[in-house]
Amino acid sequence: ENIFDRSRMSPKTPIKNEPVDLSKQKGCTPERNPITPVKLADRPQPDPWTPTANLKMLVSAASPDMRDREKKKELFRPIENSEQSDTPESLQYMVDDSTIDEFEKQRPSRKQKSLGLLCQKFLARYPSYPLSTEKTTISLDEVASILGVERRRIYDIVNVLESLHLVSRVAKNQYCWHGRHNLSQTLKMLQEAGELQYGELMNFFQHKEQDLECKFGERKKEAIPNSQEGPLLDFSETDCTSTSANSRKDKSLRIMSQKFVMLFLVSKTKIVTLDIAAKILIEETQDTVDHSKFKTKVRRLYDIANVLTSLGLIKKVHVTEERGRKPAFKWIGPVEFPVKTDELRGHSPRSDLLPGTQRGTCTPHPSCATGKQKLTRHASFNGAQPCEGTRRKVSSEPSSPRQERQDEYCSKMINLAAVCRQKIEEDTRNPSTPSSLSVLPLSGDFDFCVNSLPQAVFPVVQADVTRLSLSNGVSSQALHPSTPAASKTENGKPTQLSNQPFLCFPSSSLYMLCGGLQENSLRETPPTAGDVGNRSAEAQAAIPPAACPKRSSPKCALPSAAIDDEEPAAKKQNMEQSDVPLSLVIPKKAFESPMTESTPASGSTSAVHLEAFHLNLASPVASEAVDKESTKPLDSQEQEKQSQNKDSDELSSGKEPSSKENANQPFLPQYLYVQPAAGLNSFNFLFSANQAPGAISLAASPLPSLSVPCVMVPSAALASFPLVCSPAITSALSSISDGSFSAATSVNFSMSGLASPTPVFIGTTAVVTPRVSPAPVDPQQPVHPALHLSPVLASSCGAVKLDSPVCMGHPVTLLKLQQPSSAPLTPKNIRPARHEAFFKTPGSLGDPVAWKKNEGNQARNVSSVQRRLEISSTSPD
DNA sequence: CACTCCCGCCAATTA
DNA sequence: TAATTGGCGGGAGTG
Numbered sequence: 091e092n093i094f095d096r097s098r099m100s101p102k103t104p105i106k107n108e109p110v111d112l113s114k115q116k117g118c119t120p121e122r123n124p125i126t127p128v129k130l131a132d133r134p135q136p137d138p139w140t141p142t143a144n145l146k147m148l149v150s151a152a153s154p155d156m157r158d159r160e161k162k163k164e165l166f167r168p169i170e171n172s173e174q175s176d177t178p179e180s181l182q183y184m185v186d187d188s189t190i191d192e193f194e195k196q197r198p199s200r201k202q203k204s205l206g207l208l209c210q211k212f213l214a215r216y217p218s219y220p221l222s223t224e225k226t227t228i229s230l231d232e233v234a235s236i237l238g239v240e241r242r243r244i245y246d247i248v249n250v251l252e253s254l255h256l257v258s259r260v261a262k263n264q265y266c267w268h269g270r271h272n273l274s275q276t277l278k279m280l281q282e283a284g285e286l287q288y289g290e291l292m293n294f295f296q297h298k299e300q301d302l303e304c305k306f307g308e309r310k311k312e313a314i315p316n317s318q319e320g321p322l323l324d325f326s327e328t329d330c331t332s333t334s335a336n337s338r339k340d341k342s343l344r345i346m347s348q349k350f351v352m353l354f355l356v357s358k359t360k361i362v363t364l365d366i367a368a369k370i371l372i373e374e375t376q377d378t379v380d381h382s383k384f385k386t387k388v389r390r391l392y393d394i395a396n397v398l399t400s401l402g403l404i405k406k407v408h409v410t411e412e413r414g415r416k417p418a419f420k421w422i423g424p425v426e427f428p429v430k431t432d433e434l435r436g437h438s439p440r441s442d443l444l445p446g447t448q449r450g451t452c453t454p455h456p457s458c459a460t461g462k463q464k465l466t467r468h469a470s471f472n473g474a475q476p477c478e479g480t481r482r483k484v485s486s487e488p489s490s491p492r493q494e495r496q497d498e499y500c501s502k503m504i505n506l507a508a509v510c511r512q513k514i515e516e517d518t519r520n521p522s523t524p525s526s527l528s529v530l531p532l533s534g535d536f537d538f539c540v541n542s543l544p545q546a547v548f549p550v551v552q553a554d555v556t557r558l559s560l561s562n563g564v565s566s567q568a569l570h571p572s573t574p575a576a577s578k579t580e581n582g583k584p585t586q587l588s589n590q591p592f593l594c595f596p597s598s599s600l601y602m603l604c605g606g607l608q609e610n611s612l613r614e615t616p617p618t619a620g621d622v623g624n625r626s627a628e629a630q631a632a633i634p635p636a637a638c639p640k641r642s643s644p645k646c647a648l649p650s651a652a653i654d655d656e657e658p659a660a661k662k663q664n665m666e667q668s669d670v671p672l673s674l675v676i677p678k679k680a681f682e683s684p685m686t687e688s689t690p691a692s693g694s695t696s697a698v699h700l701e702a703f704h705l706n707l708a709s710p711v712a713s714e715a716v717d718k719e720s721t722k723p724l725d726s727q728e729q730e731k732q733s734q735n736k737d738s739d740e741l742s743s744g745k746e747p748s749s750k751e752n753a754n755q756p757f758l759p760q761y762l763y764v765q766p767a768a769g770l771n772s773f774n775f776l777f778s779a780n781q782a783p784g785a786i787s788l789a790a791s792p793l794p795s796l797s798v799p800c801v802m803v804p805s806a807a808l809a810s811f812p813l814v815c816s817p818a819i820t821s822a823l824s825s826i827s828d829g830s831f832s833a834a835t836s837v838n839f840s841m842s843g844l845a846s847p848t849p850v851f852i853g854t855t856a857v858v859t860p861r862v863s864p865a866p867v868d869p870q871q872p873v874h875p876a877l878h879l880s881p882v883l884a885s886s887c888g889a890v891k892l893d894s895p896v897c898m899g900h901p902v903t904l905l906k907l908q909q910p911s912s913a914p915l916t917p918k919n920i921r922p923a924r925h926e927a928f929f930k931t932p933g934s935l936g937d938p939v940a941w942k943k944n945e946g947n948q949a950r951n952v953s954s955v956q957r958r959l960e961i962s963s964t965s966p967d
Numbered sequence: 968c969a970c971t972c973c974c975g976c977c978a979a980t981t982a
Numbered sequence: 983t984a985a986t987t988g989g990c991g992g993g994a995g996t997g
Contacts, residue, residue, distance in 0.1 A: 242974080389973095392971060
């Protein structure tokens, strides 16, 4: 077919331009008709083709011509005419009608030009299972010319293939064809990553939102995983990548592709709707909600889907949901992979992944590959590991297993986040307000916020968690006395507070993210504690400075009340100190009851979910932690630091900000709050901006980062509100909820009214310890555990204030807080630098090492997830 | 009209 | 600086 087309087309114009021109020309082209007779089949019947055969044909035929043509295109255009004219066309031209029709046919219909088809052609050129020994190099230029397409299109294909390790980039314009040998491994990795992440979420969701689940469940699940996935992938693979280009690549098709695939692998149904996937991806990316972004994401997903379809991994289907029929894709590729994890992590993954990529260049790769590299890479590694680095990071290779672990944790975190987002999104959608996120005026900021949150938070969190025990908690404190945390603690809030992890609230759909705001630091908090921290916060803030305010305002609402009350003073102080944890919340009361209540009463589902969640997390975490530790000592440290930072940040940010003054408050914590409008099924998330930083810090391991403190609240519950986290409480909590949790404890939250519903609370920090504890030493491990969620009931106390008002109202609000304060909080180890960089903006930092990554990531915010991941990974020192 | 998604501008990166 | 990559979104093709 192609050939035909080519013959016709190619002669004329190579590719693009033609359409229009062609039309005219086409008229001319008639000649082709003669020629094309064959063509008939071409367009219309894509399927039929045999990829290879056609390809070959095309190639053979086209290649020569095509190449030239493309290049010539422009030239040709003019020429085309001539050419065409040359041919009988002119005559035909006359003929027009008939000819024209043919043209049309011939004319490359859109379908013919589709990326999927192009991909098939591309794939046809290479053996699915090339001899392991030999490597086939692919020249982009050559392929482009052969296939008669713009190079740009080839990039689209190659990027997706690269994400699956079917090819790897060797050098400029040069890719190495690996074939599908590694595909299963790659898929395993992705699946694992996805599962880890989303698994928890899944459970969580499932329990709670069964309803949603029905429809959404899958989605959510998927979504969750996705989010995680992204990161995971990123981490593992990205590490390198991230380093180099956080910015662009984060959003890259490559990453999106991996995430997308992860979703499928995670999904029970194996069906992923585009919208869900888009949402998920956006989340990760942080982008947000904008409709435009959504559209863009969808476009990209189509691009990816076309390639995956060509690979025979998915097929288009339609899913009928509430809203109606939605386009979706079903996974038709392999579902089970034998070794998955082990291999992946152990070696196979890498080998597979890497290998695939191949970069033989990077011998070192493995090491490099590992997540950390990125981080380190930046700084130290760059030089050291050129391999990948040189490459571009290739993208994602799955590099190291370790990373994966981290990733897992992270992913979990992420998943949660993702879930939240999804919910949010859903809510938004459903509800009247489509884009909840967008809702916030902050959009820009918003993005940041979001990004930051997720990214920073999650990743960070994980790392921390794993390594540190969440936040603060235990590990950090215990483990790292030296850490800032302690100091903070003194201030008033225990370190733990600062750490705070997550809170999950049952009901409604709010999402709050809290971050420390720069402002805080600015304003009030003098950087005392940790300049760095502050800075970091600032940095973050900086990025979106504008945003901050915005957010703050919105958010303010929420927490503010509660926060204000409590915190104000304390908070500020804390902030200064750096802590501030989640004061937002409130709650002392909560403590008490919460735990208990939560567990039992609360409920219900949510509680359960949470718990489950915890469990899940914990286990993985722990393992990961261990692994990581073993593997990466650095990371752990970093993580710790991060965690600390986070904690502090979180805490600080958490509270205050929101409530009161939002933006400017002394410290505003940054929160990201999202309300789901509609029905949210809800989750509410509360993140503290602070965390992000922390998270960032984590970077060390790519993964890790659960530490982030987040609070998720179910929308429903929100109404009541509830949650608060107070450091103090934490302890209580810990005891209450799970043991695990308690230890860490930092988290506290109380839910007020909601109790019943299910407030869930997840605290990273606190929890950690206990379970993990064993490994206390390694903070990391503990950390994971930390994540646990503990459901808490909140009493209605203070918490309510916070949220309810504000939160509830808006569909979504994100606040980004940067919270500098936090940094201060836990200054610990954290390197200031990072934070700064981290926060700062992307560019600014120049920091060395970690920064880079972090910065990059952050800077970009955009790509939130990835970056986060990256960031986290970065940490290493 | 909605869904797809091609096309290619142009920014980010790299050489 | 030039070339390579690749994000992004307009807007056209398709149903």
